[in-house]
Amino acid sequence: MDPNDEIAELEYEIALLRKKLHEKESKLIQLKGQCQVALDFFVDVEEPSTSGSSVSSSSQPQEVVRKVVKLPSWAITRYSRQIILPEIGVSGQAKLCVSKVLVVGVGGLGCPAAMYLAGAGVGQIGLVDYDTVDLTNLHRQVLHLERDQDISKVESAADKLRSINSNIKVVTYNVQLNSKNAEEIANGYHLVLDCTDNIPSRYLLNDLCVFLKIPLISGSALKMDGQLSIYGYKAPLTRDSTYQYRGPCYRCVFPKPPPPETIGSCSAQGVAGPVPGIIGTLQALEAIKYLTDISNEKLLVGRLLIFDGEDMTVRITSLRPRNSKCAVCSKKPTIRALGDYEAFCKTSAREQELELDILPEKRRITATYLNRMLTDNLSKNGPPIVIDVRSEGEFRMCRIEGSLSSPKEKFGQVQMEKVSKLLKSRNNEIVFICRRGNDSQIVVRQLLDGVDRMYHDRLYDVIGGLHQWAKQVDPDFPIY
Ligand SMILES: Nc1ncnc2c1ncn2[C@@H]1O[C@H](COP(=O)(O)OP(=O)(O)OP(=O)(O)O)[C@@H](O)[C@H]1O
Numbered sequence: 001m002d003p004n005d006e007i008a009e010l011e012y013e014i015a016l017l018r019k020k021l022h023e024k025e026s027k028l029i030q031l032k033g034q035c036q037v038a039l040d041f042f043v044d045v046e047e048p049s050t051s052g053s054s055v056s057s058s059s060q061p062q063e064v065v066r067k068v069v070k071l072p073s074w075a076i077t078r079y080s081r082q083i084i085l086p087e088i089g090v091s092g093q094a095k096l097c098v099s100k101v102l103v104v105g106v107g108g109l110g111c112p113a114a115m116y117l118a119g120a121g122v123g124q125i126g127l128v129d130y131d132t133v134d135l136t137n138l139h140r141q142v143l144h145l146e147r148d149q150d151i152s153k154v155e156s157a158a159d160k161l162r163s164i165n166s167n168i169k170v171v172t173y174n175v176q177l178n179s180k181n182a183e184e185i186a187n188g189y190h191l192v193l194d195c196t197d198n199i200p201s202r203y204l205l206n207d208l209c210v211f212l213k214i215p216l217i218s219g220s221a222l223k224m225d226g227q228l229s230i231y232g233y234k235a236p237l238t239r240d241s242t243y244q245y246r247g248p249c250y251r252c253v254f255p256k257p258p259p260p261e262t263i264g265s266c267s268a269q270g271v272a273g274p275v276p277g278i279i280g281t282l283q284a285l286e287a288i289k290y291l292t293d294i295s296n297e298k299l300l301v302g303r304l305l306i307f308d309g310e311d312m313t314v315r316i317t318s319l320r321p322r323n324s325k326c327a328v329c330s331k332k333p334t335i336r337a338l339g340d341y342e343a344f345c346k347t348s349a350r351e352q353e354l355e356l357d358i359l360p361e362k363r364r365i366t367a368t369y370l371n372r373m374l375t376d377n378l379s380k381n382g383p384p385i386v387i388d389v390r391s392e393g394e395f396r397m398c399r400i401e402g403s404l405s406s407p408k409e410k411f412g413q414v415q416m417e418k419v420s421k422l423l424k425s426r427n428n429e430i431v432f433i434c435r436r437g438n439d440s441q442i443v444v445r446q447l448l449d450g451v452d453r454m455y456h457d458r459l460y461d462v463i464g465g466l467h468q469w470a471k472q473v474d475p476d477f478p479i480y
């Protein structure tokens with residue numbers, strides 16, 4: 001048998017078996033859910049006080065009613081390694097078991113965070129993400145496997161979390177968290193983990209947590225660096241106590257969003273897999289500390305942990321204190337409801353949606369047309385000069401044969417002059433290309449505004465960039 005046929009046949013059989021396994025696991029989870037194994041064990045038990053008075057009487061003074069927590073023996077065994085810790089103990093474990101944590105973003109940060117929360121026995125974990133698993137996610141998004149490609153991230157992650165711990169409840173929300181759905185989704189959770197990758201979502205989550213009076217554990221990771229802090233912290237699980245901030249909220253520290261052009265992203269700038277692994281894991285640790293009531297001073301409240309994976313250094317810096325005039329958490333807030341965070345941050349919450357259209361139509365060509373220009377001698381002036389404006393690292397990774405590199409980040413006066421010289425000394429058309437067709441437009445726009453009009457007709461941008469090149473021209477060209 002041809003080895004390729006054998007591989008295909010085996011993959012098909014395995015997929016069928018997995019489907020069957022998944023159906024059975026889902027049924028098991030459903031049945032276990034009906035039995036309420038997860039949370040019922042952990043309800044505080046009231047015991048008679050030494051005075052012998054009845055505990056059922058609601059008029060009983062607080063001090064004569066002793067509340068003890070009882071864990072079933074399976075739970076003691078299962079969580080013994082953390083129960084032994086004096087910082088957690090039986091009562092800490094019981095608190096974890098009745099806690100509900102919402103993880104927003106099930107990517108590089110959300111995967112490790114949710115894994116450890118599931119392992120620790122957090123009673124309910126909510127997972128929010130609208131995205132599906134992509135091959136480029138797998139080097140860091142450790143709950144997703146090769147076989148999960150193209151399926152929803154929340155379902156992929158929920159599957160694994162349920163296998164890690166079938167005694168917890170995992171709730172999935174396959175949506176983008178936004179101003180309309182956020183309050184309904186987050187209602188009832190004790191804590192939110194911000195594991196997203198964009199600024200509008202950070203402000204949305206901050207305001208949401210302020211309104212719901214719950215803390216926000218916010219993480220971020222890019223390239224070799226990561227950061228972590230807890231915002232708007234409230235006295236732990238003391239539902240009856242008055243609401244008190246102990247640290248600044250995200251808006252106290254960052255009242256204004258950064259300019260959109262300064263914001264980096266993993267897909268544009270890259271990220272080393274273990275970095276979000278470390279930060280997501282620390283988010284879970286802070287969550288466990290917070291939920292088990294570990295001393296306030298020991299939490300990252302009003303402090304920012306900065307991890308540098310290149311130097312292997314960890315720094316903790318103090319954040320600005322609470323702002324008494326904060327727009328959302330001060331005594332007289334100007335923001336009283338969730339708003340339009342994309343407009344506030346002047347950027348989209350979904351990177352894929354960003355599609356610039358800033359050039360006249362005649363300056364834009366398709367990837368197919370560029371290929372024809374390169375191969376069919378369409379112009380008497382010879383094939384076009386192709387200039388790739390992605391970073392040097394990306395250019396080294398893959399490129400159109402014969403193209404030149406001139407990264408957009410460094411495209412200033414010097415590069416403008418170089419292109420001007422090229423336009424003067426040669427008659428070829430110059431075609432700019434980037435990954436998705438946004439940066440190349442920005443560069444061509446700059447040139448149209450900077451070089452003599454007589455040259456404008458020789459400048460082009462490729463619609464959809466190298467992604468379209470891979471789709472229309474070269475199926476072997478890597479899409480990343
Ligand atoms: N408002 C939001 N609601 C729900 N999920 C969100 C929201 N904002 C971001 N996310 C999710 O947060 C996750 C962040 O993951 P990560 O930073 O690892 O990047 P990615 O988008 O998966 O990958 P890449 O940036 O490499 O394309 C993504 O899965 C994204 O879909």
Ligand SMILES: [Zn+2]
Nearest residue numbers: 249252326329
């Ligand atoms: Zn504030």
